[in-house]
Amino acid sequence: MTYAIIGFGEIGQTLAKTFARKGIAVSVATTRDPESFASTAVAIGPGITPTTLAEAVEADVVFLAVRFQSHPDVAKVLPDWQGKIIVDVTNAYGVSAKDMGGRPSAKIVADAFAGGRVVKGFNHLVAAVLDQDPAVQGGRRVVFLSSDDDDAAAQVGALAEDLGFAPIQLGGLSEGGLLVQAHDKNWGRLIFKDLVRFDR
Numbered sequence: 001m002t003y004a005i006i007g008f009g010e011i012g013q014t015l016a017k018t019f020a021r022k023g024i025a026v027s028v029a030t031t032r033d034p035e036s037f038a039s040t041a042v043a044i045g046p047g048i049t050p051t052t053l054a055e056a057v058e059a060d061v062v063f064l065a066v067r068f069q070s071h072p073d074v075a076k077v078l079p080d081w082q083g084k085i086i087v088d089v090t091n092a093y094g095v096s097a098k099d100m101g102g103r104p105s106a107k108i109v110a111d112a113f114a115g116g117r118v119v120k121g122f123n124h125l126v127a128a129v130l131d132q133d134p135a136v137q138g139g140r141r142v143v144f145l146s147s148d149d150d151d152a153a154a155q156v157g158a159l160a161e162d163l164g165f166a167p168i169q170l171g172g173l174s175e176g177g178l179l180v181q182a183h184d185k186n187w188g189r190l191i192f193k194d195l196v197r198f199d200r
């Protein structure tokens with residue numbers, strides 16, 4: 001399984017650190033020449049590979065860590081996402097329900113990534129919290145996952161476990177997704193809820 005993070009700003013770099021912490025290789029890309037952010041990637045860890053957008057979309061699992069408004073630009077890099085998994089880390093904060101057409105934000109992302117399998121997740125915590133070691137007092141920090149594709153949700157769940165988190169599956173994008181997204185300038189009920197799961 002190969003991984004890429006598209007968007008190497010605050011949350012993209014934080015996600016890269018979670019991969020580096022567990023020694024799992026991941027490519028990172030933005031609109032810029034990879035040389036321009038190579039030193040930042042190298043500083044995070046040896047398994048973090050700066051690359052072009054065209055190369056990043058070759059990965060089996062692509063984390064979408066750009067502003068919600070930029071998702072169509074990423075989606076059009078490939079005409080068909082051919083079963084690839086897209087982890088939607090975006091929060092459409094400030095986008096009105098009218099502009100959303102009354103739809104969950106992850107459904108809009110899923111429509112844009114034709115042929116792809118979207119899992120919404122890793123988006124409910126601020127970067128400064130996600131940045132911390134997910135092992136907390138004998139438990140593991142929770143990440144919420146939602147998808148209309150059970151297999152994709154399970155695969156991202158397994159990755160979340162490998163990264164040291166405790167995944168909680170919330171169901172489909174129209175059910176779970178709504179709990180972990182922005183609603184114009186309000187937040188879904190599970191956003192910012194920093195939970196730790198203890199498996200006994």
Ligand SMILES: NC(=O)c1ccc[n+]([C@@H]2O[C@H](COP(=O)([O-])OP(=O)(O)OC[C@H]3O[C@@H](n4cnc5c(N)ncnc54)[C@H](OP(=O)(O)O)[C@@H]3O)[C@@H](O)[C@H]2O)c1
Pocket residue numbers: 006007008009010011012029030031032053065066067068070073074089090091092093122123124125126127128
């Ligand atoms: N920051 C947080 O604490 C946090 C937490 C949870 C979720 N989120 C969500 O995560 C997303 C990113 O937030 P952020 O705070 O990390 O934003 P940011 O710091 O502004 O970073 C955005 C990144 O996306 C890249 N980018 C923009 N357009 C792109 C495109 N078309 N193709 C590839 N890369 C592109 C930018 O690089 P270039 O412009 O140089 O190409 C930059 O690296 C947002 O949707 C936000 O709501 C953020």
